[in-house]
Amino acid sequence: MKLLEQIEHSNELSHSAMSMYQQELEAIYAKLMTEAVNDEIDNLVSNLERSCSKADYPSSKIFMIVFGGHQPRYKALALQIFKKWFAGNKDHISNCEHHVRYCEAGKSLDDAVDLVATAIVDRELAKSTMGYSEALNRDVLSAVAEKAIKEYWVKNHLR
Numbered sequence: 001m002k003l004l005e006q007i008e009h010s011n012e013l014s015h016s017a018m019s020m021y022q023q024e025l026e027a028i029y030a031k032l033m034t035e036a037v038n039d040e041i042d043n044l045v046s047n048l049e050r051s052c053s054k055a056d057y058p059s060s061k062i063f064m065i066v067f068g069g070h071q072p073r074y075k076a077l078a079l080q081i082f083k084k085w086f087a088g089n090k091d092h093i094s095n096c097e098h099h100v101r102y103c104e105a106g107k108s109l110d111d112a113v114d115l116v117a118t119a120i121v122d123r124e125l126a127k128s129t130m131g132y133s134e135a136l137n138r139d140v141l142s143a144v145a146e147k148a149i150k151e152y153w154v155k156n157h158l159r
Helices: 002-010 015-054 077-088 109-130 140-155
Strands: 064-068 100-104
Touching (some): 015 077, 064 109, 100 109
């Protein structure tokens, strides 16, 4: 209300006034965002539990695909919830990172199937060629480079 009175009185909106108004709203925004996240968690977890109780299917055969645009995928709410669900599932012994995937710009079940098929093939290819299933999930060259750089610096007495 103070902001509106100030605008009405001076007939302008200053940056400092807008900043003060925004600061006053931070607590309200935080509460609303927390409520929205809690609603989404409740919704996703209840749907997960309901869906999984209907199907007698081992979690090692389940893949959860989150569709979305270009964004920091590791922070997507659904990804975090699905990974937590897998991690807490006492029957799931496989790597939950393998079973929860982000499908950037995906729009259809076919996109999800392609992503899962690629993940399965990559895992098997990595096991058979590099010795461990997660080898293709990381930048192998940079991992080798880290070691080589460290050894080079030690060998050449560099700081």
